[in-house]
């Protein structure tokens with residue numbers, strides 16, 4: 084594996100190799116995008132929409148994108164692995180985005196070039212980097228990438244681990260326990276681990292009625308925690324902790340009976356300390372917890388590429404000028420999506436999509452010699468407590484004193500929302516999967 | 526200061542804090558419209574039934590809808606949250622943008 088010095092050298096070493104001509108489109112310029120996920124694809128599309136004269140090239144490892152959003156629905160068989168596949172064809176044919184299917188392994192910021200594993204050198208005028216996250220498997224003693232691929236999948240970057248987890252759930256013994264180890268902040272998709280817990284609980288009611296879902300958490304709270312727990316309570320008889328109970332609508336009372344879903348917070352000893360992959364046991368302050376299926380969602384940092392390119396700071400994510408998402412480390416390099424530091428914005432697909440648009444506008448302005456305009460971002464995360472039980476968090480964000488700030492006010496589904504609204508939110512969640520994919524990729 | 530007066534001042538301050546400042550620089554209509562696209566389609570051009578396509582909507586209709594979402598007159602799931610994130614003048618410039626976009630043939 085290349086260390087960072089080698090990585091930079093790999094970029095510099097090809098100075099004399101034939102670089103792809105950036106000159107042809109010199110008037111408008113060549114924008115290179117690394118990563119064809121939510122952030123990268125949206126940036127490519129909107130750059131072409133805002134200025135069709137730009138030459139835009141996406142460098143992406145995989146020929147087909149596997150979307151992470153909505154991927155927990157594979158576990159319950161609501162969709163298949165193939166339904167997660169998203170094609171790049173429309174970005175090519177309708178918008179004229181160029182694609183290089185290869186992995187970036189070298190970077191020369193002085194020469195403004197990147198190099199790929201396939202030994203191509205690609206020169207840029209502006210570079211957008213949207214590599215997503217890297218999973219810090221080794222942060223939990225006993226866990227590793229190898230364990231995740233064979234025994235205790237994470238399935239937080241969808242692919243073989245999602246398929247393995249699905250197989251394990253379906254083969255779980257009657258009455259078994261599906262343990263989810265939740266990640267510490269900050270992580271991709273804040274309501275995601277809890278939505279997954281809900282969908283698995285719902286699935287078990289039909290297919291493994293004595294089965295149980297147990298969430299072990301290094302945190303004491305999560306975004307949408309009140310509305311999600313109310314959903315669990317109504318649908319599965321979940322016992323709401325006392326400190327949340329006081330805010331619940333009148334009439335919400337715990338049965339006290341064991342429930343098929345349980346959330347053990349850090350304050351209750353739920354923080355994972357280590358695990359034994361052979362016996363599927365998680366060590367916590369509360370003691371050893373034995374799983375039948377173990378889904379570990381480990382701590383996260385920016386995608387490995389961001390580290391290799393030297394774009395990260397001590398936090399493990401990439402500092403940027405919030406107005407444009409231009410890197411604070413390298414000029415003409417923009418970092419968007421999960422890998423970037425975006426203050427109040429969550430690491431979500433919706434955020435990555437909105438950041439990509441702000442960056443596309445800033446790049447078009449910079450190329451035309453104008454200052455970037457005033458930015459605005461939005462985030463909407465719909466989440467499910469059950470197939471027909473939707474909830475959400477929604478925010479509009481503005482730039483304030485150089486930081487991205489959320490406007491104060493209501494942001495969740497009200498706790499006293501009608502069942503009609505709750506069902507509508509679930510319908511919108513499903514519709515959003517389609518419209519959102521279209522806005523990013525078609 | 527009387528208690529009533531104090532709470533009035535407080536209420537106004539709280540209200541001001543929840544509204545984007547009218548004096549701050551405004552994003553362009555196109556930039557604001559881009560934040561809607563994840564649900565309402567790129568440039569508001571949408572062919573699905575669940576969300577309302579915004580392309581080609583008359584300015585009045587857009588402004589009225591956003592006002593009614595803000596006031597709660599029009600019930601919504603999360604559109605009240607979104608509408609509250611924009612000033613009156615920003616809503617107008619978004620409305621102008623969408624009114625000028627040709628609707629999608631599927632609309």
Ligand SMILES: Cc1cc2nc3c(=O)[nH]c(=O)nc-3n(C[C@H](O)[C@H](O)[C@H](O)COP(=O)(O)OP(=O)(O)OC[C@H]3O[C@@H](n4cnc5c(N)ncnc54)[C@H](O)[C@@H]3O)c2cc1C
Pocket residue numbers: 117118119120121122123142143144145148150151152153154155185186187188213214215216238239240241271272275386388419420421422430431432433434435463464465
């Ligand atoms: C279970 C789950 C549910 C979710 N649900 C939602 C939801 O409901 N709503 C929501 O908004 N978000 C949701 N998300 C989060 C969302 O999927 C991510 O936040 C989003 O994908 C981030 O986009 P990105 O561009 O930063 O990274 P990604 O989409 O991960 O894209 C990164 C791309 O970069 C490529 N890449 C990396 N390194 C290189 C390299 N060296 N060379 C070439 N290519 C490279 C990768 O192959 C990948 O295609 C969910 C996530 C999960 C896991």
